[in-house]
Amino acid sequence: MSAQPTIHGEVESGFEPVADAFRRNFSQHGEIGAAVAVYAGDRPVVDLWAGHRDRRRTLPWERDTIVPVFSSTKGMAGFVIAALVSRGLLDYEERVATYWPEFAVNGKDAVTVRQLIDHQAGLSGLDTVVRLPQLADLDGLATILATQKPAWRPGTRHGYHAITLGLYQGELVRRVDPARRSLGRFFAEEIAKPLGLDFFIGLPAEQSMDRIATLAATEGMDILRYERDIPMRIGAELFAKRGFSYAALNNPRVGAPARAARREFLEVEMPGSNGVGNARSLAMAYGAAAGRTGALPIDNDVLDRLAAADTADDVPAEDLVLHTKSRYHLGFRKSRGSFSFGSDKRAYGTTGLGGSFGFADPATSLGFGYSMNRLGLAVLDDVRSRNLRAALLRCYP
Numbered sequence: 001m002s003a004q005p006t007i008h009g010e011v012e013s014g015f016e017p018v019a020d021a022f023r024r025n026f027s028q029h030g031e032i033g034a035a036v037a038v039y040a041g042d043r044p045v046v047d048l049w050a051g052h053r054d055r056r057r058t059l060p061w062e063r064d065t066i067v068p069v070f071s072s073t074k075g076m077a078g079f080v081i082a083a084l085v086s087r088g089l090l091d092y093e094e095r096v097a098t099y100w101p102e103f104a105v106n107g108k109d110a111v112t113v114r115q116l117i118d119h120q121a122g123l124s125g126l127d128t129v130v131r132l133p134q135l136a137d138l139d140g141l142a143t144i145l146a147t148q149k150p151a152w153r154p155g156t157r158h159g160y161h162a163i164t165l166g167l168y169q170g171e172l173v174r175r176v177d178p179a180r181r182s183l184g185r186f187f188a189e190e191i192a193k194p195l196g197l198d199f200f201i202g203l204p205a206e207q208s209m210d211r212i213a214t215l216a217a218t219e220g221m222d223i224l225r226y227e228r229d230i231p232m233r234i235g236a237e238l239f240a241k242r243g244f245s246y247a248a249l250n251n252p253r254v255g256a257p258a259r260a261a262r263r264e265f266l267e268v269e270m271p272g273s274n275g276v277g278n279a280r281s282l283a284m285a286y287g288a289a290a291g292r293t294g295a296l297p298i299d300n301d302v303l304d305r306l307a308a309a310d311t312a313d314d315v316p317a318e319d320l321v322l323h324t325k326s327r328y329h330l331g332f333r334k335s336r337g338s339f340s341f342g343s344d345k346r347a348y349g350t351t352g353l354g355g356s357f358g359f360a361d362p363a364t365s366l367g368f369g370y371s372m373n374r375l376g377l378a379v380l381d382d383v384r385s386r387n388l389r390a391a392l393l394r395c396y397p
Contacts, residue, residue: 008063009048014395018046021391025384026051030226033061033213034372036388037283041291041365047280053213053373066198066278067213067371068260071162072352073201073275075359077169078331079285079296080187080271081117082306086299089176092117092330096168099175102142106149116168117331119158122150124321125247126164132254135167135268138182142171151244152320158328159320162248162353166272169331184269195284195295199277203266212266212276213373215354217258229378233323248321257353257375273353279369282358286349287367290360306330307362309345322379333359339380341368341389343396355382357389364396 004027011019018036025031033051037044053061084090090099092114097104103111111121128144135141145168152159161168170183177186184202192199200207218227237243238250254265254274266276288295289303308329317325317336327336332348335341341349342361349359349368354375359368368389376382 005050005052007048007050009046010044011048012045015046015392017391017394018388019048021387022048022050025387029384029387030218030222030374031372031384032057032216032374033065034370034384035061035065035279037279037369038392039283039287039291039367041287042284042293042295043287044280044283045366046283049279055214055216055373061213062211064198064278065211065213066200066276067356067373068215068266068274068276069282069356069371070257070260070273070275070352070354072282072350072356072358072371073270074165074272075282075332075350076187076191076199076201076275076285077166077183077271078117078306078350079191079289079298080173080183081113081169081331082302083186083190083297084173084176086297086302089178090172092305096172099172100146102146105147108150108154111154113172114330115155117165118328119161119165119319120156120315121154121161121168122152122157122159123148123164123168124159124161124244125151126251130252132252132264132268135252135270138171138174141167142174145171151247156315157320158315158326159244160248160322160326161272162321163252163254163270163273164248166270170269170271182269183271187271190297191285192281194297195288197277197281197284199275199281199285200266201271201275202269203263203276205267209261209263212261214261215258216374217256218375218377223377226383227377228383229381231323231377231379234379244321245323277371279358279371282356282369282371283367284369285367286358286360286369287365290362290367291365303362306332306348307346307360324379326380343393351380351382351385355385357382357385366392366396368392
């Protein structure tokens, strides 16, 4: 059992179960530092933080602490794509090559935007080794991305594009935005600034590293204490250095996840995997979407499509990369089977490596965000996030 830290922040009456679950995450599930937030439209109903932003537990987790959230970034990138669809600059069902002609090689000419952002394009890995400095050369990176050959026939299967998805989305944004902005800059100017989000895709030079929590890998006896959902098949592929999981998670070569809280990693743009922010920002963005507050540059027709409850899977449910059943829809995850979130099937969001999570629940107009610095091992459903979501369900009106 871990020591119980002081819980900071506020909880609106009726949402106390979330605070109770947050406390238990520290006492029973090895939390080091974390934050959880829930927004009802644009109104905060839960805004809590506690613990420490370093493994040695010497630096307190502050109200404005931010932390790498890995693939929870994909939700923010999904909102950027939705904004461009709202403006008529992109169409989910149009071919990627319509906007990016060089993409139409090696069997990719018919790949649609929807297939790409729903992990169906077979582009989950790269044959060319890419390192961190190359990610800053967007023109050179675009050439590598465009010439990549799919690992399976696009549109027939899906497999998690863990890092590559954001890179492809970034080039699409550059191609269609009249100002030729990068995805990170578009997000900063069109979404983060209007909503007041403390979230960055491409950390600006003026942001101090002192406020960023460092990350702690779960290892040794902590695996036995806190982890139950260990992805053995993924681990085996990584150990053997082969398979779809290895290809998706090992290139670009960006370093171990536990070393992500460093400037050279965070300052480049990887819109699928290196956003840095906090639970409050995730909840604010998803709350704006779920509550239709008008703060997001996304029209209601597109928000209706994101929240569609009856989207039929047009590929088998088995994820070729994560080796689990999953469901993607217009760049977001949908609640499915044992991995459920929100009050019904309209909910959508994205999870991040280690446990972070953000989602919109259109049925209740609630947005949820969770961020932390102990990296759990579960592929999708970290027990700490699951506890918070289950508690939130008990609070729904």
